[in-house]
Amino acid sequence: MRPGTLTKQYKDRSSQTGGYYQLSYTHKMKSRTEYVRAENVDRLSAELDQYKHWRKLMERWVDLSIELSWEKIAELKTKKFD
Numbered sequence: 001m002r003p004g005t006l007t008k009q010y011k012d013r014s015s016q017t018g019g020y021y022q023l024s025y026t027h028k029m030k031s032r033t034e035y036v037r038a039e040n041v042d043r044l045s046a047e048l049d050q051y052k053h054w055r056k057l058m059e060r061w062v063d064l065s066i067e068l069s070w071e072k073i074a075e076l077k078t079k080k081f082d
Helices: 038-080
Strands: 005-012 017-027 030-036
Touching (some): 030 038
Antiparallel strands (some): 017 030
16 A cells, blocks of 8 residues: 555657556655566555555544534533533
């Protein structure tokens, strides 16, 4: 599992020759770019997909945590006036 974007680049874009793969990501406030061998593209793509799925799950978890927090605050305010 890892963050990033995998793209195919070309040395000559007009004729699309000299293709190579490039991984770009930011980790600990540092942007990085790495070259990726063609034989590693499938495995790396799977790792990137896993990371995207994990991020979506974490975002949902944070949304639900915030919602629960607001509900607890509202409940405390209601009890205070009882």
